[in-house]
Amino acid sequence: MNRVLEYGLAIVIAGGVGYWMLADRIGADDAIPVAEQSAAAGRPGQGQQQGGTRSALVTLEQAVTRPYATEYQAIGSIEAVARVAVQSDVSGRVDQIAFTPGTAVNKGDALLHLDQRSEELNLASAQAQLAEVTATLARLERLATSSTSVSTVQLDEAHTAVELARVEADRAEFELQRRVIKAPLSGQVGLTDLVAGSYVNAGSDIVTISALDRVKVSFALPEGATEVLEPGASVRVTLPSRPGQVLWAEVSAIATEIDPGTRLIEVEALMDNAAAGLTHGMIAEIYLRAERPALPSIPAVAVMWGRDGASVFVAEDGIARRVPVTIASRVDDMVWVHADLKQGDKIVVEGAHKLQEGGRVMTADAATRAEGEPGQLAATTTSVPAASARQVAATATSTAVGRDD
Template sequence: MCGGVLCSALVAAQPPAVPVETILVVPDQVDIDITAVGDLRADEQVTIRAEIPGRIAQLNFSEGQAVKEKQLLVKLDDAEYVARLEESNAAVKLSEHSFSRTQDLYNKKLSSRQAYDEAVALLEQDRARQSLERVLLAKTRIEAPFSGIIGLRYLSQGAYVRAGDDIVEVVKVDTLKLDFQIPERFLPQIQVGQAVSLQVDAYPATSFPGKVYAINPHLNETTRTASLRARVENPERQLLPGMFARVALTLKQRDQAIVVPEQAIVPQGNQVYVFVVSEGKAKRVPVTLGVRLTGRVEVLSGLSIGDELVVSGQLKLRDGAQVLQLPKPSPQE
């Protein structure tokens, strides 16, 4: 007990409680990422070329059109190849008759073995030519090798093409390949199936997910980097082959991590601290920091889930000071 004057003096001597804002420490997920730059490539890309010479009779596509696998794209004038096949068919038919007669005579001992062998060779030669003419005729029809998007064509209908001339490109873009490189020190933490995300200048606010599916088995001897290839789904066709990409590769995920706002950290010399509230008083706690994120930082030690962490007003605190916890803002505020 104390007298009225003495008690009033003691109360007046106590410093006022420091108003602070706090949050409850809860578990969070932390992704340990490395960054790189890469290039997007088509999942499949091929230049359609003529395998035989001829005049383009039909172009059965429009530039930028989606096409299906085996869809007819180009038809060359086949009149000459049809005639050559008919000629070879006639030659085979004649050879078959000749062989039949020679075989009959040979069996009756009325023809020599040489004549029989020559008839066999002629028939085989004519059949081989017939097969070749069938193949050449089939090459007058040029089909899409896979489903994709038609590019810009190089020739017009009616143009004469030689074997090997470019006609148009077909590109598969529903799925893209992402090629990028990482330093060799990260290789032990890389495996097929690892998640990546990428951003491109065309859509700076959008992150596109992908997964690593191939790792080059040898390093670049100059840069000592490993080449990785990821597959990126592109159903909306926003991404295009040739785009430059900024890549983030997730090396590790920690599901029960403690992540706090950066402003809660109080540096002092070579050590960093936070303040927690316990029984109405501030307690200064040294912490060890981990990964830094945008506006947040991981705490590896010093904090526990369920602690009341001071996030505002800590600069006026000292260890053991009385605090006044301000109401937490409602979700609507």
């Protein structure tokens, strides 16, 4: 029994040695050509392997040099060019209200009559006194021409009495006129709480008059706007209370100082109001547009921020170059930058996070064309023993799958 087992084991060992020698001989005579790993591994979306350097798949857009505009925005208010709170100089009871709230009045129109009976009596008394001393002066002057009984001193005293009486009469008339409150300017009168019989104290407000044929827009802008702010500049005005309505005003006054707390500068602009019908105190949105010289414009998504500030990648002959940028303006999804860029430079807008200075880049279209043209991929063949052919194929397959992840 043991002898049978020994014979069987010897046969198995001999067969194994013979199979190994035969396979080695066949492998030496039979070489199988395979593509390099770089050719088998090329896949769009994962870059290409050339000379051991991986190309990042990116999206490019060209820089365009063109002018742009800076627009400053502010919230302001509509104000009457002239607006006066009419006050009474004297105290008294209201005898008559001579205006209708909300209507227009002219300068000098009577607004309010206060009780004036006492002032009328004072005026009558002063006028009577003036008449008396005037008659006395006339009599003395007649006597002085016909006789020497009237002295020069008497005549001088009579003249003085007349002047004093005239002053008193003028004062009484002035006090009487003060009982009538008049409009100091033309405009639209506001509301009042007074009625006939109300008592008015000296210095109390009676009504407000606003001149609204022209209005001013008061607002404040950042100090950067001082570069383009000048009298006569046009500003666009819109009102939240009137959607869709666009008005234009002209800068009329600019403050000489910037507020140290807010860093804003006060501005006033004038505009006609005959057709607009704006009211004092309305909220307005103001836009000042300043045209700027041409600068490179690029998509905002291309800008990357790092420790050294903002930058973009420029693709030059398939190589990424980092270019520092300073943003000058942004409109929607485009930015204008101060940078070493020129018209037509290819800016990386997608995939920049995968890049480093000097890294290789490739677009999706270029990767697709390279895959379709064998000459574009380094498909160098090498001879590999047949015993290792399956290992090479397995290695290439594994690499390609890894790039699809």
